[in-house]
Amino acid sequence: MNIIIKLLSPFEKIGNFVIYTVNELGSIVIYMWDMMLSIAAYFVNLENLIDQMIFIGMDSFYVVGLTGLFTGMVLSLQAYYAAKIVGVTYMIGPTVALSMLRELGPVLTALMITARCGSSMASEIGTMKVTEQIDALEVMAVDPYYFLSVPRVLAAMIMLPLMAVLCSLIGIIGGYIVYVYFLGLNHVTYIDKIYQYVKLSDIYNGLLKAVFFGAILSIISTYKGFQTSGGAKGVGKFTTQAVVLSSVYILFADYLLTSILF
Amino acid sequence: MIILDKLSKSFNGIKVLDDLNIKFEDKKITVVIGRSGGGKSVMLKHIIGLMQPDSGRVLINGLDINLLKKKELNELRKKFGMVFQDGALLDSLNVFENVAFPLRRHMKISENEIKKKVFSVLEDVGLEGHDKKMPSEISGGMRKRVGVARALILNPEIMLFDEPTTGLDPIMSDVINNLIISMHDKFNFTGIIISHDIAGAYKTGDIIAMLYDGKIIEYGPSEDFKNSVNPVVKQFVSGSMTGPISI
Ligand SMILES: Nc1ncnc2c1ncn2[C@@H]1O[C@H](COP(=O)(O)OP(=O)(O)OP(=O)(O)O)[C@@H](O)[C@H]1O
Ligand SMILES: [Mg+2]
Numbered sequence: 001m002n003i004i005i006k007l008l009s010p011f012e013k014i015g016n017f018v019i020y021t022v023n024e025l026g027s028i029v030i031y032m033w034d035m036m037l038s039i040a041a042y043f044v045n046l047e048n049l050i051d052q053m054i055f056i057g058m059d060s061f062y063v064v065g066l067t068g069l070f071t072g073m074v075l076s077l078q079a080y081y082a083a084k085i086v087g088v089t090y091m092i093g094p095t096v097a098l099s100m101l102r103e104l105g106p107v108l109t110a111l112m113i114t115a116r117c118g119s120s121m122a123s124e125i126g127t128m129k130v131t132e133q134i135d136a137l138e139v140m141a142v143d144p145y146y147f148l149s150v151p152r153v154l155a156a157m158i159m160l161p162l163m164a165v166l167c168s169l170i171g172i173i174g175g176y177i178v179y180v181y182f183l184g185l186n187h188v189t190y191i192d193k194i195y196q197y198v199k200l201s202d203i204y205n206g207l208l209k210a211v212f213f214g215a216i217l218s219i220i221s222t223y224k225g226f227q228t229s230g231g232a233k234g235v236g237k238f239t240t241q242a243v244v245l246s247s248v249y250i251l252f253a254d255y256l257l258t259s260i261l262f
Numbered sequence: 263m264i265i266l267d268k269l270s271k272s273f274n275g276i277k278v279l280d281d282l283n284i285k286f287e288d289k290k291i292t293v294v295i296g297r298s299g300g301g302k303s304v305m306l307k308h309i310i311g312l313m314q315p316d317s318g319r320v321l322i323n324g325l326d327i328n329l330l331k332k333k334e335l336n337e338l339r340k341k342f343g344m345v346f347q348d349g350a351l352l353d354s355l356n357v358f359e360n361v362a363f364p365l366r367r368h369m370k371i372s373e374n375e376i377k378k379k380v381f382s383v384l385e386d387v388g389l390e391g392h393d394k395k396m397p398s399e400i401s402g403g404m405r406k407r408v409g410v411a412r413a414l415i416l417n418p419e420i421m422l423f424d425e426p427t428t429g430l431d432p433i434m435s436d437v438i439n440n441l442i443i444s445m446h447d448k449f450n451f452t453g454i455i456i457s458h459d460i461a462g463a464y465k466t467g468d469i470i471a472m473l474y475d476g477k478i479i480e481y482g483p484s485e486d487f488k489n490s491v492n493p494v495v496k497q498f499v500s501g502s503m504t505g506p507i508s509i
Contacts, residue, residue: 127353128352128353131348131350131353132346132347132348132350133350133351133352133353135307135312135346135350136344136346136350136351136352137352138312138339139310139312139339139342139344140339140363140364140367140412141336141337141339141340141364141367141368142367143332143336
């Protein structure tokens with residue numbers, strides 16, 4: 001009997017995991033629906049929205065910029081080792097540009113902003129939850145979703161594409177620096193080949209991805225904030241969950257979107 | 263009139279409220295006392311719809327609060343002011359903005375009028391000159407008073423106080439109790455106070471009720487309450503370890 005139970009326990013775990021995941025997804029969908037209703041019920045509070053846009057955008061400039069710069073430089077260097085073998089070093093420019101614009105710009109920006117802003121969204125709302133500030137908002141007849149989630153989600157969806165483009169651009173510049181100054185190759189080919197191989201649709205698709213990533217990270221992070229319970233420890237736990245879950249969903253969505261878009 | 267009708271609520275299989283019945287009369291202050299963890303905050307949260315009962319009804323002027331739509335509930339809530347156990351001030355806003363918050367959300371009035379109202383209530387609660395401080399920079403007693411000011415700003419018909427004096431020194435407790443009395447005289451709200459401070463209850467309450475084991479076991483004007491023959495009430499009032507209340 002015991003053996004059967006032991007044998008079954010992995011299945012039980014899988015079953016539990018499936019139930020948990022479906023449950024969680026369902027709750028997130030309900031949460032999104034509530035949020036959408038609250039946008040419809042009021043108009044967007046511009047002041048809050050701009051605060052959040054500054055927080056997600058301007059304040060993340062250095063983090064995102066540095067990420068883009070080093071990624072572009074490394075890409076250029078790595079591409080050189082491979083391209084040298086087959087003698088196509090002129091393809092380094094397009095390689096860097098396409099990787100940045102289509103993939104790394106949006107994804108890395110989303111991951112960095114998850115770490116920086118997603119975590120603070122979850123912990124800020126989580127702290128408000130455990131200190132009854134969310135209850136206080138409700139008692140004062142203020143819809144907490146409208147007041148806290150809507151500006152964050154909108155700001156993330158607006159700012160993520162901008163930051164992603166910025167990240168890609170800085171990455172391309174980083175690649176250029178390595179290409180021209182460290183590898184000593186011709187700067188005209190780098191730019192010429194980028195013009196030749198990069199299409200406008202590559203940029204659009206990257207932007208579209210970034211919009212989705214912004215929605216994912218902000219919806220999950222605020223949702224986890226509202227789920228928080230259990231004092232300071234709970235805030236830590238749910239913040240971690242927010243960051244991990246957002247990152248995983250971003251990577252998963254990246255695969256899905258790439259297979260649909262390109 | 264607020265009526266709780268056969269209210270029951272359990273958490274994880276443990277009954278916190280058990281067929282609880284009580285009414286709160288208009289314009290009077292009713293103090294509900296009871297043990298720590300006895301479900302007083304839970305009861306209060308039912309009154310304003312922050313929690314939903316497993317069974318039973320919450321009637322506010324005849325309206326069942328749990329049958330209201332979100333919009334109607336929000337309209338109803340504008341008639342309430344609630345002072346939370348730990349203040350629950352919005353910690354991203356300073357004292358002034360915390361008190362102004364309900365005004366900014368619900369009233370279309372000029373900045374000047376907002377200032378006038380906020381400063382007047384801050385004066386009422388004895389906090390003039392502290393308006394620029396952040397919630398993290400003021401003491402617990404001051405936070406409670408800011409909470410009172412914020413709750414009063416829309417001149418609510420009903421004020422809910424969750425343990426307004428717990429955790430304060432006796433003098434500050436008395437300050438808060440006197441504040442509640444003078445605000446009641448001035449604004450004439452229906453008051454519901456949750457407390458385990460007996461002396462404060464006698465001082466502020468017109469009616470005192472005791473919540474024990476998920477039910478109201480004693481209810482009456484404070485003079486009657488003092489002379490209650492219920493052994494549980496006697497033990498609680500005298501603060502004795504021995505008696506029917508198990509620890
Ligand atoms: N959201 C919740 N989830 C689970 N259990 C809860 C919840 N809220 C309250 N409880 C439980 O209900 C019981 C009553 O809690 P409540 O906060 O009402 O006590 P109280 O009378 O206000 O105590 P105190 O005087 O210490 O504030 C406690 O045992 C508590 O654990
Ligand atoms: Mg309590």
